[in-house]
Amino acid sequence: MIVWLNGTHGAGKTTTSALVQQLIPDSRVFDAEKVGETLMDIKPGLPGPGTDNFQHWPPWRPLVVETARRVLDFAGGTLVMPMTVLVEQYWREISTGLAQHAIPVRHFVLHADQDTLRGRIAGDTVIGPNSTFRLKYLEPYAEAARTWLHDEAEVVDTTHLTPAEAALRIAEAVKD
Numbered sequence: 001m002i003v004w005l006n007g008t009h010g011a012g013k014t015t016t017s018a019l020v021q022q023l024i025p026d027s028r029v030f031d032a033e034k035v036g037e038t039l040m041d042i043k044p045g046l047p048g049p050g051t052d053n054f055q056h057w058p059p060w061r062p063l064v065v066e067t068a069r070r071v072l073d074f075a076g077g078t079l080v081m082p083m084t085v086l087v088e089q090y091w092r093e094i095s096t097g098l099a100q101h102a103i104p105v106r107h108f109v110l111h112a113d114q115d116t117l118r119g120r121i122a123g124d125t126v127i128g129p130n131s132t133f134r135l136k137y138l139e140p141y142a143e144a145a146r147t148w149l150h151d152e153a154e155v156v157d158t159t160h161l162t163p164a165e166a167a168l169r170i171a172e173a174v175k176d
Contacts, residue, residue, distance in 0.1 A: 001079075001174075002072075002103060002106070003027070003081065003106050003108065003170065004081045004107045004153075005017050005082045005083070005108050005109075006085055006107060006108065006109045006110070006149065007111060008084060008086070008134075009084055009133065010117060010120050011111070011112060011120075012163050013083070013110055014082050016082070016163045016166050017082035020080050023171035024174060026077035028075065030081050031082060032064045032068075032081055035054075035063050035067055039054050039059060039063075055085065055087065061093040061094050064094055065093075065094055065101070069101045072103060084137070084141075086137065086143075088148045106154070107154065108170050110156055111157050111158065111159075112158050112159045113159050114142065121134045156169055156170060
């Protein structure tokens with residue numbers, strides 16, 4: 001099984017995924033961003049759109065599916081995958097690819113209102129305050145949430161939750 005944690009950059013996916021992993025027996029965290037980083041390391045760089053966001057490169061989506069499948073075939077258990085996917089077509093490619101391999105996916109969105117997200121981004125001590133990268137995805141996230149994302153996932157409103165509380169809600173939902 002895959003427990004996919006979606007949401008905008010700065011929503012707490014990485015922190016929450018580590019806590020979810022501790023609550024689900026025989027689980028591992030697989031950050032699909034590492035697949036994108038591998039593509040970004042190819043020299044000379046890949047052609048076309050993607051230099052600002054590796055998700056735009058067509059190889060990224062099937063490589064995420066194939067990597068997850070291979071890891072699950074090898075190790076079994078559950079993969080907890082913290083990864084922002086805001087383009088509906090990209091989510092469809094990934095979720096369809098996983099379904100073709102009979103891999104069940106529980107898709108969660110960590111959601112917070114815009115003011116809370118801006119406050120978290122402003123106070124981030126890991127990446128640094130007011131990351132322009134994170135800030136530029138607030139509106140695309142809001143648009144995805146309005147048009148398709150919240151319909152495709154189980155929304156966990158983290159506006160007033162700690163990462164530990166959010167992780168517990170996700171782990172309990174997965175056990176049901």
